[in-house]
Amino acid sequence: MKEKPTYTIIGTNTVIEGPVHVNGDIIIGGTIKSDIDAKGIVQIPEGGLVDGSILAREVHLNGRVTKGIHAEEKIVLGVKSDFSGELVTKKLIVEEGARISGKIQVAERKNTKVTESAE
Template sequence: MNGEDGDITIISHGVKLEGKISSGGSIRVDGEIKGDIVSQGNVTVGEQGDVNGQINATSVTVGGKVVGSVNAKEKIIMESKANLKGDIFTKILVVEAGARFDGKSNMGDAKEPPKPQGLNPQKNETGS
């Protein structure tokens, strides 16, 4: 896809997909996806939508269920019926009353999720 404005891929209610989805445009999920979503546009998970995987997009709106990390370069909106279990990375976070969130949030630069921090190799806890 070339990412033109107006390109929207719709996963309708009743549709079940497994695998990675990549799009140059926006994606709306009202069905079930087991796998990662990568979009150059926006991703919307509708009230009946169910995503089990990571989401990477410019902006993400969650109205349904997401299990997995969400990385939005600009903004994440969690609507009142949202149920998100996973870590989120974004610049702007909007959480409506009633939304459920279980995870960690990082509102720094969301271009890519931060790398796990390890122990400082110069420190030796045994003193030797």
């Protein structure tokens, strides 16, 4: 039997101080004043704040992050996002209106060009 995904929700009036470790996905509508380590997807809607760094498989931002995001697969910076710090990912999507300040590192794709040789 396949295990159902786990979702953690941090409400708009919630403030967490201290490291957060999540085995599934997390939605942060409130404030986290520390680093986040998530195995799944981190979603930060408008009004959400992470005063720390995020390590996750994927991050969707429309709120604010103040230190850094390292995503194994993808980062999406929505129209309302406000980011400062370092972004590291394989795929970056930035919507018009997103605010970014810092260093961006997107991994290069491997060259898959096929060459033919005549014999």
